[in-house]
Amino acid sequence: MAKKILNEVPDSDRIVRQAELAKILGVSSVTLWRWRQNNKFPAPIKLGGGRMIGWRMSSILQWIDEQEVLD
Numbered sequence: 001m002a003k004k005i006l007n008e009v010p011d012s013d014r015i016v017r018q019a020e021l022a023k024i025l026g027v028s029s030v031t032l033w034r035w036r037q038n039n040k041f042p043a044p045i046k047l048g049g050g051r052m053i054g055w056r057m058s059s060i061l062q063w064i065d066e067q068e069v070l071d
Contacts, residue, residue: 015047015054024060 022029035041042063044053 011057014057015045016057016060017052017054018044021055021060 016024018029018032022032025032032041036043042055042059044055046052047054
């Protein structure tokens with residue numbers, strides 16, 4: 001059942017955890033942390049009562065598009 005629901009969620013609406021996001025962007029988790037501290041990266045959303053964080057893929061894709069415009 002859960003697998004079926006996950007398959008119906010568009011990729012842009014899925015939540016990406018920090019390790020996967022670092023891999024996608026080709027940076028370390030420390031770099032993600034620095035970007036967040038310097039407000040150069042979208043704020044994460046809290047998951048699991050605030051003990052975990054993640055990002056909506058749509059906000060990451062938007063951030064990537066904005067970086068391309070700045071270059």
